[in-house]
Amino acid sequence: MKSALVARLRQGHRTLDYPAGKVELPSRFRGMPALDASRCPEGCGVCTRACPTGAIGQPLRIDLGKCLFCPACAGACPEQAISFGRDHRLAVRERADLSVGAGDGPRLARALDLEATRLFGRSLKLRQVSAGGCGACEAELVALGNVVFDLGRFGVQFVASPRHADGLVVTGPVSQNMRSALLETFDAIPAPRIVIAVGACALSGGPFAGSAVCEGGVPPEIPVDLFVPGCPPHPLTVLDGLLRLLGRI
Amino acid sequence: MTPARASVARPRPSIPATENPKVVRLGSLPLGDVEGLRRDVIDRCKEGARLVALFVPPRATELVAVVARDDCADIAIQRAALAGPSYPALSSELPAAQAFEREILEVHGVRPEGHPWLKPLRRHDAHPFFQVDGPGIHEVAVGPVHAGIIEPGHFRFQCAGEKVLHLEIQLGYQHRGVERLMLSSSPARRIAIAEAIAGDTTIGHAIAHAAAVEALGAGELPLHAQAVRAVALELERLANHVGDLGALCNDVGYLPGASWLGRLRGEMLNALLVLSGNRFGRGLIRVGGVRFDLDSGQKRELAARLAEVERDLDAIVELVLDTPSVASRFEGTGVVSREIAEALGLVGPVARASGCDRDVRRDHPAGLYRFAQVPVAVTESGDVMARALVRALEIKRSLEFVHDQLREQPEGPARSRQLALEPTPARPDRLVVSLVEGWRGEIAHVAMTDADGAIAAYQIVDPSLHNWLGLAMALRDGEISDFPLCNKSFNLSYAGHDL
Numbered sequence: 069m070k071s072a073l074v075a076r077l078r079q080g081h082r083t084l085d086y087p088a089g090k091v092e093l094p095s096r097f098r099g100m101p102a103l104d105a106s107r108c109p110e111g112c113g114v115c116t117r118a119c120p121t122g123a124i125g126q127p128l129r130i131d132l133g134k135c136l137f138c139p140a141c142a143g144a145c146p147e148q149a150i151s152f153g154r155d156h157r158l159a160v161r162e163r164a165d166l167s168v169g170a171g172d173g174p175r176l177a178r179a180l181d182l183e184a185t186r187l188f189g190r191s192l193k194l195r196q197v198s199a200g201g202c203g204a205c206e207a208e209l210v211a212l213g214n215v216v217f218d219l220g221r222f223g224v225q226f227v228a229s230p231r232h233a234d235g236l237v238v239t240g241p242v243s244q245n246m247r248s249a250l251l252e253t254f255d256a257i258p259a260p261r262i263v264i265a266v267g268a269c270a271l272s273g274g275p276f277a278g279s280a281v282c283e284g285g286v287p288p289e290i291p292v293d294l295f296v297p298g299c300p301p302h303p304l305t306v307l308d309g310l311l312r313l314l315g316r317i
Numbered sequence: 318m319t320p321a322r323a324s325v326a327r328p329r330p331s332i333p334a335t336e337n338p339k340v341v342r343l344g345s346l347p348l349g350d351v352e353g354l355r356r357d358v359i360d361r362c363k364e365g366a367r368l369v370a371l372f373v374p375p376r377a378t379e380l381v382a383v384v385a386r387d388d389c390a391d392i393a394i395q396r397a398a399l400a401g402p403s404y405p406a407l408s409s410e411l412p413a414a415q416a417f418e419r420e421i422l423e424v425h426g427v428r429p430e431g432h433p434w435l436k437p438l439r440r441h442d443a444h445p446f447f448q449v450d451g452p453g454i455h456e457v458a459v460g461p462v463h464a465g466i467i468e469p470g471h472f473r474f475q476c477a478g479e480k481v482l483h484l485e486i487q488l489g490y491q492h493r494g495v496e497r498l499m500l501s502s503s504p505a506r507r508i509a510i511a512e513a514i515a516g517d518t519t520i521g522h523a524i525a526h527a528a529a530v531e532a533l534g535a536g537e538l539p540l541h542a543q544a545v546r547a548v549a550l551e552l553e554r555l556a557n558h559v560g561d562l563g564a565l566c567n568d569v570g571y572l573p574g575a576s577w578l579g580r581l582r583g584e585m586l587n588a589l590l591v592l593s594g595n596r597f598g599r600g601l602i603r604v605g606g607v608r609f610d611l612d613s614g615q616k617r618e619l620a621a622r623l624a625e626v627e628r629d630l631d632a633i634v635e636l637v638l639d640t641p642s643v644a645s646r647f648e649g650t651g652v653v654s655r656e657i658a659e660a661l662g663l664v665g666p667v668a669r670a671s672g673c674d675r676d677v678r679r680d681h682p683a684g685l686y687r688f689a690q691v692p693v694a695v696t697e698s699g700d701v702m703a704r705a706l707v708r709a710l711e712i713k714r715s716l717e718f719v720h721d722q723l724r725e726q727p728e729g730p731a732r733s734r735q736l737a738l739e740p741t742p743a744r745p746d747r748l749v750v751s752l753v754e755g756w757r758g759e760i761a762h763v764a765m766t767d768a769d770g771a772i773a774a775y776q777i778v779d780p781s782l783h784n785w786l787g788l789a790m791a792l793r794d795g796e797i798s799d800f801p802l803c804n805k806s807f808n809l810s811y812a813g814h815d816l
């Protein structure tokens with residue numbers, strides 16, 4: 069018992085001062101990309117060819133919905149036209165907002181409408197479905213519940229039944245074998261409900277785009293309210309998106 | 318934690334032979350007949366070898382078996398021509414072949430005659446569940462969608478009261494067609510796919526893939542890049558083992574341990590973030606090298622972070638394993654005997670907890686493990702406690718290993734060190750076997766090239782493929798309420814199994 073108390077004392081208080089405090093992620097962390105198309109030599113396209121998922125178009129543009137933040141493009145570019153900054157705020161409300169061009173900054177997620185923020189703003193229960201996810205996005209969602217991120221202090225909680233939920237969090241490229249379970253879970257959540265798609269796979273199929281046995285992300289029957297890019301997204305990227313959606317930032 | 322509870326593993330021979338990755342010319346592997354392959358593989362396994370992989374390449378004209386002898390660093394490869402739509406199953410005498418042969422039927426329609434349980438591995442058709450009949454027998458069905466944030470799978474229990482007579486595990490929900498994608502994808506896409514085979518094993522699978530492709534091109538990786546890879550692989554092991562101990566605490570209601578270890582797991586992921594810019598190490602391993610260096614600043618930061626974690630970790634792990642309420646739930650729960658572990662060909666900490674002395678890092682060392690050893694942790698009791706103890710020991714040893722590497726890597730400007738080799742095209746008509754001891758156990762990637770040097774077959778074996786049946790056996794005659802705890806003590810990958 070004594071050693072348990074000593075261990076507890078040593079732990080101290082570990083919860084991040086977020087969103088009030090400033091977060092500093094390590095220098096190699098890859099967040100919001102910065103593109104400088106003026107450096108692109110005529111007809112170059114090296115980055116487009118280097119990209120594993122076809123996320124880069126010309127003139128220089130990155131679809132963050134497809135991007136794995138790997139960063140093959142930044143390494144391949146002979147002119148340093150692509151760099152990844154440390155801004156973790158990447159979640160958006162519209163799929164089109166994930167397309168980043170030269171000079172674009174983050175397009176922060178808008179809050180839900182007033183009625184929805186009144187309903188969910190202080191208590192949001194979510195059901196998670198992994199539909200072909202590799203386990204990394206899922207692990208980061210679990211990490212949101214640990215003492216560092218402590219999602220519960222914002223009134224957000226993952227629940228065991230869709231009947232108890234206000235919304236759905238989808239990960240994975242949506243394998244054929246999970247398609248019906250995903251749709252049934254969505255249908256079982258009472259309206260009004262929100263849907264959050266987390267990770268490159270759920271947004272576009274990610275590295276599995278084009279697979280004959282996957283949907284290539286959340287199917288059109290399920291309308292998405294928040295798109296969280298990354299492979300996997302940092303827990304703070306998810307948290308930032310959630311809190312903005314609820315009008316808490 | 319009392320070290321006396323763990324026995325000493327077999328020492329490694331002083332000069333390890335290096336046959337991993339093993340590349341052979343297809344021409345040097347004559348196509349035998351299936352009966353000969355079958356006998357030979359079964360006999361070898363009776364004499365102490367293990368089945369690493371058994372598969373049919375895409376054109377479905379041959380059967381390929383990979384068998385490893387761990388005590389003499391030997392990897393044997395055999396090919397046999399398939400004469401018709403069926404062949405005599407190996408599984409009837411070699412249970413470790415069961416999943417491989419179910420896959421062969423499912424993917425190629427080639428029937429392993431005499432297989433005791435030809436249920437599709439990943440496809441969901443009308444194949445019935447095994448059922449027990451009798452008075453008072455009832456059935457419990459769980460999944461595919463579970464309570465909590467976890468991948469999908471279906472568990473079907475046949476129970477007499479609380480007692481589990483039989484557990485059938487039906488997977489395949491996460492099937493993404495990984496092996497087919499590997500054939501049709503560009504090299505850049507392949508490594509990205511390898512990183513996402515099983516999310517928590519990003520580094521392990523990426524190294525297995527990269528090493529296979531490098532060996533096909535006859536490249537020798539720069540030593541410094543090998544060191545960065547080994548550090549990343551051990552950090553991945555640390556994150557997962559620490560997380561698993563925390564999850565075990567959670568399942569027996571020891572919440573202080575769960576929350577402290579949950580945080581320390583995050584610190585390990587943050588160490589990978591410092592090294593690679595991603596908490597799972599995505600983007601670090603590339604074919605031909607690594608994308609990021611350990612420069613002196615990075616090394617200092619990592620060493621300081623790990624030292625702090627280590628201090629907390631030692632105290633907490635000891636506290637957890639010595640807490641009577643935890644020990645009484647861990648001890649004697651979910652026992653897998655050594656015989657069962659051997660018969661099913663279990664791998665990784667789960668096998669080592671049942672007394673199987675095997676670890677790719679020692680037995681088939683590749684990369685930096687040829688020069689730097691991590692002692693192997695083995696215990697005998699085969700219960701949840703044993704699986705926790707093996708993890709606790711491996712945490713200690715991986716931390717020591719990483720510290721050594723951080724100390725031993727020469728200081729100097731990052732640019733002066735070689736991080737990658739020039740790409741060389743894959744040699745034609747070759748077969749390569751690449752083994753990595755991931756945190757969950759042996760990862761095997763087997764690839765074949767055609768006459769043009771293009772990859773014509775790609776077979777992936779995640780340790781989970783071997784180990785899921787071990788979980789079913791751990792539950793046999795146990796209490797159904799012990800399922801979550803047993804499941805955590807295995808912590809297998811659904812995605813890695815389903816591919």
Ligand code: SF4
Binds near residue numbers: 118
């Ligand atoms: S960082 Fe994104 S855009 Fe750049 S190569 Fe990788 S996946 Fe493509």
